[in-house]
Amino acid sequence: MAKQLIKGNEAIVKGAILAGCRAFYGYPITPASEIAEAAAFYFPQAGGVFLQAESEVAAINMVYGAAAAGVRVMTGSSGPGISLMQEGISYLAGAELPCVVADIMRGGPGLGNIAPEQGDYHQVVKGGGHGNYRTLVLAPSSVQEMADLTHLAFELAEEYRNPVVVLADGYIGQMMEPVEFPAEAAAPHRLSWAVEGTAETRHNLITSILLEPDLLEAHVRALEAKYRRAEREAVRFESWRTEDAEIVLVGYGIVARVLKAVVEQARARGLAVGLLRPITLYPFPVAEVRRLCRRAAAFLVVEMSTGQLVEDVRLAVEGRRPVEFYSRTGGNVPSAEETLDFVQETADRHSQMAVPEGQLAYG
Amino acid sequence: MASYTVAHGKAKCFYDHYERKADLQHQTHYCPGCGHGIVHKLIAGTIDALGIQDRTVLISPVGCSVFAYYYLDVGNIQVAHGRAPAVATAVKRSRPESIVISYQGDGDLAAIGTAEIVHAANRGENFTVIFINNAIYGMTGGQMAPTTLLGQKSTTTPFGRNVWNEGYPLKVCELLASLTGPVYIERVALGDNKQIMRAQRAVRRAIEIQTQGLGFSLVEILSPCPTIWKMNPVEAQHWVKEEMTKTFPLGVFRDRTKEAERRPAPAHAPPLAEIPRILGIANGASRRAAAAAPLNDAEPRDLRIKVAGFGGQGVLLLGQVLAEAGLDAGLEVSWLPSYGPEMRSGTSNCHVRLSARPIDSPLVSRPNVLLALNEPSLRKFLPTVEPGGWVFYNGTALAEDCHREDVQILVRPFTKMADELGETRAGNIVMLGALLESTGVLSEQHVNGALRRLVKSERWLEINRLALAAGREAARKGNGHEK
Amino acid sequence: MSGNPKPDRGLVKLDSDECKGCGLCVEACPPKVLHLADHLNPYGYHPAAYTGAGCTGCGICFYVCPEPGAITVFRLVEQKAEPKSEELMPAAA
Numbered sequence: 038m039a040k041q042l043i044k045g046n047e048a049i050v051k052g053a054i055l056a057g058c059r060a061f062y063g064y065p066i067t068p069a070s071e072i073a074e075a076a077a078f079y080f081p082q083a084g085g086v087f088l089q090a091e092s093e094v095a096a097i098n099m100v101y102g103a104a105a106a107g108v109r110v111m112t113g114s115s116g117p118g119i120s121l122m123q124e125g126i127s128y129l130a131g132a133e134l135p136c137v138v139a140d141i142m143r144g145g146p147g148l149g150n151i152a153p154e155q156g157d158y159h160q161v162v163k164g165g166g167h168g169n170y171r172t173l174v175l176a177p178s179s180v181q182e183m184a185d186l187t188h189l190a191f192e193l194a195e196e197y198r199n200p201v202v203v204l205a206d207g208y209i210g211q212m213m214e215p216v217e218f219p220a221e222a223a224a225p226h227r228l229s230w231a232v233e234g235t236a237e238t239r240h241n242l243i244t245s246i247l248l249e250p251d252l253l254e255a256h257v258r259a260l261e262a263k264y265r266r267a268e269r270e271a272v273r274f275e276s277w278r279t280e281d282a283e284i285v286l287v288g289y290g291i292v293a294r295v296l297k298a299v300v301e302q303a304r305a306r307g308l309a310v311g312l313l314r315p316i317t318l319y320p321f322p323v324a325e326v327r328r329l330c331r332r333a334a335a336f337l338v339v340e341m342s343t344g345q346l347v348e349d350v351r352l353a354v355e356g357r358r359p360v361e362f363y364s365r366t367g368g369n370v371p372s373a374e375e376t377l378d379f380v381q382e383t384a385d386r387h388s389q390m391a392v393p394e395g396q397l398a399y400g
Numbered sequence: 401m402a403s404y405t406v407a408h409g410k411a412k413c414f415y416d417h418y419e420r421k422a423d424l425q426h427q428t429h430y431c432p433g434c435g436h437g438i439v440h441k442l443i444a445g446t447i448d449a450l451g452i453q454d455r456t457v458l459i460s461p462v463g464c465s466v467f468a469y470y471y472l473d474v475g476n477i478q479v480a481h482g483r484a485p486a487v488a489t490a491v492k493r494s495r496p497e498s499i500v501i502s503y504q505g506d507g508d509l510a511a512i513g514t515a516e517i518v519h520a521a522n523r524g525e526n527f528t529v530i531f532i533n534n535a536i537y538g539m540t541g542g543q544m545a546p547t548t549l550l551g552q553k554s555t556t557t558p559f560g561r562n563v564w565n566e567g568y569p570l571k572v573c574e575l576l577a578s579l580t581g582p583v584y585i586e587r588v589a590l591g592d593n594k595q596i597m598r599a600q601r602a603v604r605r606a607i608e609i610q611t612q613g614l615g616f617s618l619v620e621i622l623s624p625c626p627t628i629w630k631m632n633p634v635e636a637q638h639w640v641k642e643e644m645t646k647t648f649p650l651g652v653f654r655d656r657t658k659e660a661e662r663r664p665a666p667a668h669a670p671p672l673a674e675i676p677r678i679l680g681i682a683n684g685a686s687r688r689a690a691a692a693a694p695l696n697d698a699e700p701r702d703l704r705i706k707v708a709g710f711g712g713q714g715v716l717l718l719g720q721v722l723a724e725a726g727l728d729a730g731l732e733v734s735w736l737p738s739y740g741p742e743m744r745s746g747t748s749n750c751h752v753r754l755s756a757r758p759i760d761s762p763l764v765s766r767p768n769v770l771l772a773l774n775e776p777s778l779r780k781f782l783p784t785v786e787p788g789g790w791v792f793y794n795g796t797a798l799a800e801d802c803h804r805e806d807v808q809i810l811v812r813p814f815t816k817m818a819d820e821l822g823e824t825r826a827g828n829i830v831m832l833g834a835l836l837e838s839t840g841v842l843s844e845q846h847v848n849g850a851l852r853r854l855v856k857s858e859r860w861l862e863i864n865r866l867a868l869a870a871g872r873e874a875a876r877k878g879n880g881h882e883k
Numbered sequence: 884m885s886g887n888p889k890p891d892r893g894l895v896k897l898d899s900d901e902c903k904g905c906g907l908c909v910e911a912c913p914p915k916v917l918h919l920a921d922h923l924n925p926y927g928y929h930p931a932a933y934t935g936a937g938c939t940g941c942g943i944c945f946y947v948c949p950e951p952g953a954i955t956v957f958r959l960v961e962q963k964a965e966p967k968s969e970e971l972m973p974a975a976a
Contacts, residue, residue, distance in 0.1 A: 041681055042720075042727050042735070051679045059669075062490060068739055082678045084669025086493045090486065091519040098483035098516070102490030105477045106457075106498075110490070128480045151739070212736040212762055213720070215727050222675035232475035232491070234498020236454040242420070242469055244478035249422055297760035372765040404894045405960050408945035410952035424926070426898075427950055432905035432928070437949025444951065471951060593911050593943045600946070626905075633905035637947075 040215035045183040046071035048216050049139050050079055052184030053111050056191040057223040059085035060110040062099035064092055064118060067151040068207035069141035072113030093118040097125030104134035105243040107231025109191055113139035116157050126200050127166030131245030135194035139203045141210035144368045152368020153207030153291060158345035161202050162318045169257045171264050173201040174318040176289040180214035193271060197263055204318060208291040273316035274325050282311025284384060285329050287350050288339045289315055291370060296339060298373040303380050310380060326353035335387045337361045337380060339371055411444035413453040418470045429467060433633020435590045435623025436465050439532060444472060446604045450611060456499045457491055459484045463505035464539045482513025485520035488527045496666055499610055500527035507537050510546040510570045521616050524581035526663050528606045529618040531572060534625040535644060542628040546570040549647050569647050573620050577653035583615040585654040589622035591641025614660040622648055701756040704764045706781050708749035709773025714828030719750035721832060724850035725842045726754035734762035771831055778802055790839060792831050810838060812874045818867060826867040833871020893940020894957040895933050901953035904928030908944035917944060
């Protein structure tokens with residue numbers, strides 16, 4: 038298939054329509070606005086609905102309405118808008134409605150700035166809204182993945198009847214790379230549980246309220262079981278040059294791209310460095326982290342936040358290995374050069390450490 | 401012989417037994433004398449009369465009526481506090497044949513959901529809102545509502561609503577009637593049987609308007625809440641009639657059913673096979689990379705380009721032309737902009753990579769080509785250029801402190817040369833011409849192909865052709881390496 | 884039920900299990916033929932009851948009643964065609 042040079046934000050929209058998404062409700066915000074703009078252009082032509090809502094609060098509730106009516110639906114925003122959507126995302130999860138939310142992260146807290154950051158990790162990966170629920174979170178690190186993972190997000194959303202977030206930073210949203218799209222578009226299809234305003238669906242009920250403690254507990258346990266299943270079945274990651282890695286870099290989004298360059302440069306210096314790139318941030322690739330613990334002397338998490346992803350890595354490592362952390366924020370992206378310096382420092386610090394299975398740390 | 405036939409009985413669209421209710425499945429959960437039950441009956445009667453039970457979707461947000469789905473045998477969606485109009489908007493647009501009823505209380509509609517109701521009304525969404533105004537928060541135990549009357553006591557206005565603290569009761573019908581979008585707005589009451597019959601007609605009218613596709617309709621119903629008001633049901637009914645109507649006069653506030661146009665039906669969806677073409681990704685719409693004609697062999701296989709200048713100098717476009725041409729040439733490419741306000745003023749830059757190998761980081765922190773369209777950009781990025789790299793600078797001379805011996809620097813007044821072509825903004829393309837000529841990267845064919853895709857107007861294509869030629873010419877003059 | 888030579892124009896049936904004794908129907912009934920019973924229903928309410936005669940079939944009690952199925956109002960019809968079974972009940976009960 039032919040490749041097309043497009044922006045990450047536009048790739049999300051094309052990927053969504055090819056996945057059978059026919060409704061977009063959103064509110065503009067930098068650096069995610071191209072999503073709404075592309076949606077306004079393509080959705081009506083594809084026989085879908087585009088509506089610019091009065092707020093992110095309204096937008097996510099429109100998403101709730103379309104999802105309840107059985108239409109593949111999405112929205113796109115950035116940190117401040119995602120904060121406003123959290124109430125609705127909790128309701129979507131509680132009512133078990135599928136939808137896709139794209140979060141193109143910018144600097145925070147508060148108004149912060151519009152430069153790329155990764156400070157939404159906690160609010161997206163850990164739930165964000167009220168109650169016992171999770172969102173499945175996919176983290177593209179290329180424009181191709183913006184399209185591919187958006188498509189996957191719709192499949193997962195329906196399989197698990199749960200909101201799925203495509204979590205990218207401003208750079209992945211704004212940059213252009215060649216993208217290859219599938220040749221055929223997926224057909225929208227009916228969902229038996231939806232409320233369509235028809236005789237067949239008249240008895241269907243979409244709700245998240247269960248006043249009786251026992252009923253709500255049963256519901257929460259059912260949601261929990263669903264998340265446990267996702268943890269078994271939906272984990273995705275890229276483990277790159279980790280076979281012999283003694284330092285495992287961990288990062289996602291634009292950072293993972295920089296880390297690939299760092300791996301190359303580190304190896305040119307003779308350092309055995311690899312990269313673990315979680316593609317699903319929830320469910321987190323816990324088993325892979327533990328597998329890498331057998332060989333690695335240390336993990337080095339690099340993030341454009343003051344330490345959010347690093348917590349999940351530490352939870353997965355469970356103290357088996359040191360987990361180092363390097364971060365830039367405010368819109369600064371860690372450069373390959375400065376990160377390499379930190380890798381070297383880490384290597385020097387840990388070169389004295391005992392290495393599993395008697396192997397030399399850095400040959 | 402005479403016999404009796406049912407004249408008024410339980411509507412068919414009520415469930416016989418309320419099985420979704422945990423217990424007492426033969427009666428509602430509402431308090432004795434509550435207006436919700438009466439309004440449910442008005443809605444149910446209308447649904448039966450219009451024969452729309454299968455098509456109806458009832459939206460019930462937070463409030464005592466959140467459990468309307470216990471009773472009404474229609475499609476039911478329970479939603480967040482205040483957001484029913486947003487949900488209803490999307491349900492109706494997703495299923496235009498459905499009849500959507502948003503059933504909201506005063507806290508829901510007139511406080512937390514004010515934005516949603518105003519905008520849904522303003523868009524003229526084709527659904528019906530039944531707005532229950534009982535001047536109090538019932539479900540949460542009697543706090544002030546936006547519609548609580550002046551002087552009325554509630555648990556959060558223990559001394560009575562005070563205009564200097566809480567302001568005036570919000571008049572929703574009057575407010576929404578000021579908008580152009582709504583088709584029908586009426587306020588009715590449940591203060592006695594005559595008022596209830598009037599309410600029945602209003603509810604039916606509002607839903608009929610929706611079935612006719614005319615647009616937004618809302619019926620506000622002044623409704624008793626005896627328990628929270630601490631009155632018996634008969635006193636409460638009287639209070640609706642005698643007290644509430646003083647603040648909230650009854651009547652039709654808007655009726656443009658005669659002149660309202662039927663909302664156009666949504667356009668037919670195109671056949672699925674058309675989708676790739678619509679998205680511009682069908683074969684032929686996007687291009688296959690030409691048989692790989694990579695970079696000139698003499699040139700580096702990995703170009704890390706930084707383009708920088710002022711907003712408006714065509715920085716981002718210049719980068720995009722390079723990336724598009726690189727893609728045509730069969731290379732791996734990436735283009736990453738500095739974005740945001742600096743696009744509109746101030747400095748702007750972008751990172752472009754062209755490589756024969758997959759691109760790891762699209763960020764260019766150590767460029768081997770710098771295209772500096774102004775002096776601040778040169779000063780900022782010259783130190784980052786890799787030894788042996790190329791620098792193109794849009795100026796007449798290098799400042800004393802801007803020299804480097806280990807890179808090739810070409811200084812030309814590219815913008816001035818564009819001026820001579822009659823178009824200042826083509827300075828970026830003049831610089832591109834110089835880059836192509838000096839480095840030999842990318843063929844003319846690929847660059848022209850990229851320009852044709854990115855530049856739509858014939859006039860600009862011609863300007864760009866001249867600009868490229870001028871740039872090449874400028875690069876040929878002199879050895880390209882200046883101090 | 885009554886010794887009237889002519890049957891009442893209407894008839895009202897009250898489901899005392901569904902009734903919450905709010906009294907709105909009693910208040911609204913034009914011929915004043917409804918009252919709250921002395922006894923309590925299983926939920927502790929005095930349910931509304933029909934005195935047994937004088938109903939005009941106007942339906943006002945039905946509309947003011949907040950319960951969907953607590954009140955059913957019947958109207959006397961001169962039977963012309965075949966009875967529509969379940970909707971009909973004999974005029975002289």
